[in-house]
Amino acid sequence: MESLFDGLPAEEASARNGYARNTIDRRSEKRGADSLATALADPSARLYLFRGDKALLRGTNPLFSHREATALGELADMILLGWSESGPRLAAALADATPIDEALIRPIDLRSLAVEGAVGPEHLGALAQARALTNWHIRHRFCSVCGQPTTMTMGGYRRDCPACKAEHFPRTDPVVIMLAIHGKGAEERCLLGRQARFIPGMYSCLAGFLEPGETIEDAVRRETFEEAGIRVGRVRYHASQPWPFPASLMIGCHAEALNRDIIRDEAELEDCRWFTRAEARQMLAGTHPEGIKSPPPIAIANSILSAWAGMGGGAAG
Amino acid sequence: MESLFDGLPAEEASARNGYARNTIDRRSEKRGADSLATALADPSARLYLFRGDKALLRGTNPLFSHREATALGELADMILLGWSESGPRLAAALADATPIDEALIRPIDLRSLAVEGAVGPEHLGALAQARALTNWHIRHRFCSVCGQPTTMTMGGYRRDCPACKAEHFPRTDPVVIMLAIHGKGAEERCLLGRQARFIPGMYSCLAGFLEPGETIEDAVRRETFEEAGIRVGRVRYHASQPWPFPASLMIGCHAEALNRDIIRDEAELEDCRWFTRAEARQMLAGTHPEGIKSPPPIAIANSILSAWAGMGGGAAG
Numbered sequence: 001m002e003s004l005f006d007g008l009p010a011e012e013a014s015a016r017n018g019y020a021r022n023t024i025d026r027r028s029e030k031r032g033a034d035s036l037a038t039a040l041a042d043p044s045a046r047l048y049l050f051r052g053d054k055a056l057l058r059g060t061n062p063l064f065s066h067r068e069a070t071a072l073g074e075l076a077d078m079i080l081l082g083w084s085e086s087g088p089r090l091a092a093a094l095a096d097a098t099p100i101d102e103a104l105i106r107p108i109d110l111r112s113l114a115v116e117g118a119v120g121p122e123h124l125g126a127l128a129q130a131r132a133l134t135n136w137h138i139r140h141r142f143c144s145v146c147g148q149p150t151t152m153t154m155g156g157y158r159r160d161c162p163a164c165k166a167e168h169f170p171r172t173d174p175v176v177i178m179l180a181i182h183g184k185g186a187e188e189r190c191l192l193g194r195q196a197r198f199i200p201g202m203y204s205c206l207a208g209f210l211e212p213g214e215t216i217e218d219a220v221r222r223e224t225f226e227e228a229g230i231r232v233g234r235v236r237y238h239a240s241q242p243w244p245f246p247a248s249l250m251i252g253c254h255a256e257a258l259n260r261d262i263i264r265d266e267a268e269l270e271d272c273r274w275f276t277r278a279e280a281r282q283m284l285a286g287t288h289p290e291g292i293k294s295p296p297p298i299a300i301a302n303s304i305l306s307a308w309a310g311m312g313g314g315a316a317g
Numbered sequence: 318m319e320s321l322f323d324g325l326p327a328e329e330a331s332a333r334n335g336y337a338r339n340t341i342d343r344r345s346e347k348r349g350a351d352s353l354a355t356a357l358a359d360p361s362a363r364l365y366l367f368r369g370d371k372a373l374l375r376g377t378n379p380l381f382s383h384r385e386a387t388a389l390g391e392l393a394d395m396i397l398l399g400w401s402e403s404g405p406r407l408a409a410a411l412a413d414a415t416p417i418d419e420a421l422i423r424p425i426d427l428r429s430l431a432v433e434g435a436v437g438p439e440h441l442g443a444l445a446q447a448r449a450l451t452n453w454h455i456r457h458r459f460c461s462v463c464g465q466p467t468t469m470t471m472g473g474y475r476r477d478c479p480a481c482k483a484e485h486f487p488r489t490d491p492v493v494i495m496l497a498i499h500g501k502g503a504e505e506r507c508l509l510g511r512q513a514r515f516i517p518g519m520y521s522c523l524a525g526f527l528e529p530g531e532t533i534e535d536a537v538r539r540e541t542f543e544e545a546g547i548r549v550g551r552v553r554y555h556a557s558q559p560w561p562f563p564a565s566l567m568i569g570c571h572a573e574a575l576n577r578d579i580i581r582d583e584a585e586l587e588d589c590r591w592f593t594r595a596e597a598r599q600m601l602a603g604t605h606p607e608g609i610k611s612p613p614p615i616a617i618a619n620s621i622l623s624a625w626a627g628m629g630g631g632a633a634g
Contacts, residue, residue, distance in 0.1 A: 003501065004625065005551045005573045007324065012551070014532040022530055029543045029582050129530025136529070139483070140461040147459035147466070157528075166456070171488045172529050174566055184320065211474075212453070212489050212564050213339055213446025215331040216557040226346045234322045234329070237554040240533040247529050249491055256322045265346050308321065 013239035013307065017250075018114045018298025020241055022125025024082040024089055028157070035155040036080045036090070040066060044087025047078075048123075048130045051094045054107035055127055062119050062127065063089075072105075073098035077137040079156030081129055091130030091156075093138065110244050114298040125242070132247035133157075136170045144168070175248045176219040177207035179304045180230050182257035182274065189274035190308055191228060191257060196270045202293045203273070203283070205301040210251070220253050228272050229263025232256060238307055241300040252300045254308060280309035330556035330624065334567075335431045335615025337558055339442025341399040341406055345474070352472040353397045353407070357383055361404025364395075365440075365447045368411045371424035372444055379436050379444065380406075389422075390415035394454040396473030398446055408447030408473075410455070427561050431615040442559070449564035450474075453487045460485070492565045493536040494524035496621045497547050499574035499591065506591035507625055508545060508574060513587045519610045520590070520600070522618040527568070537570050545589050546580025549573060555624055558617040569617045571625065597626035 015021055039045055046063040049056040049072070056062070056072075069075055075092040082089060094100075100107060108116075110131055114124055133156055140159055143150050148163035159168040180191040192203035208223035210216065217235040224232045234256040241250040264272045275283070282288040284306055295301040332338055356362055363380040366373040366389070373379070373389075386392055392409040399406060411417075417424060425433075427448055431441055450473055457476055460467050465480035476485040497508040509520035525540035527533065534552040541549045551573040558567040581589045592600070599605040601623055612618040 003505075003573075004498065004553055004571045008551050008553055012534055014534045017532070019530070020532050020535070022535060026528065026539060027543070028525075028528065028539070029585065125530060129528070132529030142459060142461050142464035144457040144459050144461040144485075147464045149464070168461075169490075169526070170529050172491055172527055173486075174489055174491050181321065188320075208345075209486070210489055210566060211343065211345065211446070212449030212487050213336070213442060213559045213561065215334070215337050215559060216566070216568070217329055217331045218337070218339060222343060222345070226344070234325050236321055236325055242530045242532060244530065249527060249533070251533070254321045256320075268346065 013252075013303055014241065017239060017241035017300045017303055019110075019124050019128035019244060021121065022129060022242070023122060024084060024126050024129065026082040031080070031154045031157055033153050036078060039080050039083075039088035039155075040078070040090060042088050046087065046089060048081075048089070048091045048127055049094060050091070050131065050134050051098055051100065051107055052096045053131075054109050055113060055131070056094075056100070057106045057108060057113075057118060058104065060119055062123050072100065077134050077152065077156065079130065079133045079137070081126055081133075084126075089126060091134055093134045111298075115296055128242045128244040131244040132172070132242070133170055135246035140168060171247060173248045174210040174216075174251055175207055175243070176210055176216060176223055176251050176253060177205045177300060177304065178220045178224060178232075178235070178253040178255045179205050179301075179308055180224050180228070180232060180255040180257040181308060182230075182260050189260070189276060190280060190305070191224075191230060191262075191272065192275055192305075193227065193264075193269040193272040195268065199293070201291045202295060203271075203275075204295045204299070205252075205304055206272075207250075207301075216251055216253070220255050224255055224257075227265045227268050229261065231258040233258050238304050239300060243300075250300045252304045254304065277309055280305055284309060330620055331558065334556060334558035334617045334620055336427075336441050336445035336561060338438065339446060339559070340439060341401060341443050341446065343399040348397070348471045348474055350470050353395060356397050356400075356405035356472075357395070357407060359405050363404065363406060364392075365398070365406070365408045365444055366411060367408070367448065367451050368415055368417065368424055369413045370448075371426050372430060372448070373411075373417070374423045374425060374430075374435060375421065377436055379440050389417065394451050394469065394473065396447065396450045396454070398443055401443075406443055408451055410451045428615075432613055445559045445561035448561040449489070449559070450487055452563035457485060488564060490565045491527040491533075491568055492524055492560070493527055493533060493540055493568050493570060494522045494617060494621065495537045495541060495549075495552070495570040495572045496522050496618075496625055497541050497545070497549060497572040497574040498625060499547075499577050506577070506593060507597060507622070508541075508547060508579075508589065509592055509622075510544065510581075510586040510589040512585065516610075518608045519612060520588075520592075521612045521616070522569075522621055523589075524567075524618075533568055533570070537572050541572055541574075544582045544585050546578065548575040550575050555621050556617060560617075567617045569621045571621065594626055597622055601626060
């Protein structure tokens with residue numbers, strides 16, 4: 001191997017996930033108290049709008065001028081996302097009760113929007129960024145240190161407490177999501193689980209929030225053991241994904257399973273099974289004889305499963 | 318390659334970082350409202366204690382029985398970390414003003430504690446977990462949604478708002494930390510920067526908080542460009558580390574630099590330079606002729622730099 005990068009696939013796995021490929025230039029090091037007003041004054045500024053959990057679309061267009069946005073209702077929590085090639089990009093939320101003429105404007109949740117391909121792929125990452133931040137502001141009107149009202153600054157990337165002077169920053173919650181793999185050759189199997197809330201027939205990777213004081217690898221081992229009773233040895237990072245429900249960072253891994261006797265966490269999982277590579281391919285292709293489905297391509301679990309299923313005769317992709 | 322795991326080093330890079338190797342069994346799926354009281358009633362229960370930012374030690378022992386702990390002062394924010402082989406492990410904070418007989422008990426910050434090796438390595442991960450959580454509770458007495466006081470539950474892994482019913486979970490902040498590498502063979506160089514707050518002579522990897530709506534790889538590219546004007550192509554995950562100042566998850570990567578002309582962010586970095594592999598080895602060994610130092614082994618930057626410097630004639634470690 002000539003360099004540390006020679007082993008990497010030509011196309012970055014993370015870039016293929018839903019909500020990735022965010023092309024907004026954040027210029028985070030230049031954010032200041034007046035960045036937002038300056039950007040908004042630019043005639044090329046455009047806003048992504050939300051009402052509650054839903055983004056607003058006109059046809060396939062998620063962007064509104066400031067004038068168009070204010071005509072719809074009062075804008076709370078305006079945020080400067082950054083700059084696209086066409087100018088500043090911002091986000092704002094309308095109050096939940098704001099009436100909308102749904103003949104002209106369609107409110108849509110970000111999951112449906114991604115699965116349907118309702119907007120151009122260049123908007124998905126920006127909408128994920130916008131949704132994580134607007135949700136954070138809605139849930140952080142008050143200072144968690146002293147209980148007093150806070151105010152937004154730094155283009156929406158900080159909230160300050162005038163009373164106790166605490167500064168609060170947006171949070172991103174790391175989640176580990178992993179495919180445990182056991183055995184070799186004809187005996188090789190992958191571990192997938194099913195939560196009761198999933199659509200019928202869908203099985204996915206196990207996943208859980210990383211906790212304070214653990215490495216990614218330790219979190220993968222802990223969650224796999226807690227949910228399925230499977231011990232994990234080596235862990236290999238695969239890809240990451242912003243997941244705006246509301247603000248997770250999905251960290252996708254393959255995990256070397258050390259045993260095959262599943263002890264399912266019944267509160268968490270409705271079922272948990274080992275699958276062959278042939279079955280994984282059928283699930284991904286929608287041809288599994290039992291109608292078992294993989295998660296859709298927007299989900300990182302699809303990418304984690306595909307990377308294993310696509311290995312052919314055992315050669316790493 | 319026979320399996321996805323064959324390319325991984327025998328010893329996991331993450332496990333070599335400071336505060337890693339946390340052997341506490343968290344049993345997170347079994348946490349309930351009464352877990353803490355049950356664990357504390359176990360005569361083998363032991364507590365890690367903090368006063369402000371500092372852990373309390375008796376000699377090299379960071380553990381106190383419940384009786385010993387309450388004799389020192391009122392315990393706030395008691396948390397159930399989980400179980401060691403010797404019994405339940407908890408953490409608690411004494412009020413900042415609590416007097417301590419420093420002839421018997423030594424308060425020490427977690428950085429000094431790790432650098433000095435002041436406690437056995439089996440305690441470092443548990444102390445990081447404890448510190449992240451005690452700090453989170455201190456900063457979350459009030460509900461960020463409605464401003465009312467919150468109460469701790471689930472062994473310290475949740476705070477509930479009796480007024481608006483919001484549930485709040487501990488946060489862990491993902492940080493990307495990366496070594497950009499440019500060129501091949503004799504021209505290969507790595508990029509290190511120096512912040513004014515560093516100890517004299519120390520250079521380290523660039524780093525920054527991952528923001529909502531970006532992948533790990535995108536965050537590596539954004540931070541490297543913002544801090545040093547260097548464009549990054551491919552990104553390779555190296556290792557992760559819990560970093561309890563107060564609750565970060567360090568995500569360490571190697572980054573393929575596409576240009577060599579540095580444009581330093583002067584607000585962030587006092588200096589930023591390219592180093593040869595020979596220099597990197599000297600820095601790690603403490604023999605650099607200009608007295609330039611690498612970060613200490615407890616920091617993931619040391620591991621990221623070592624992995625590159627240790628490649629010898631270009632072979633990946």
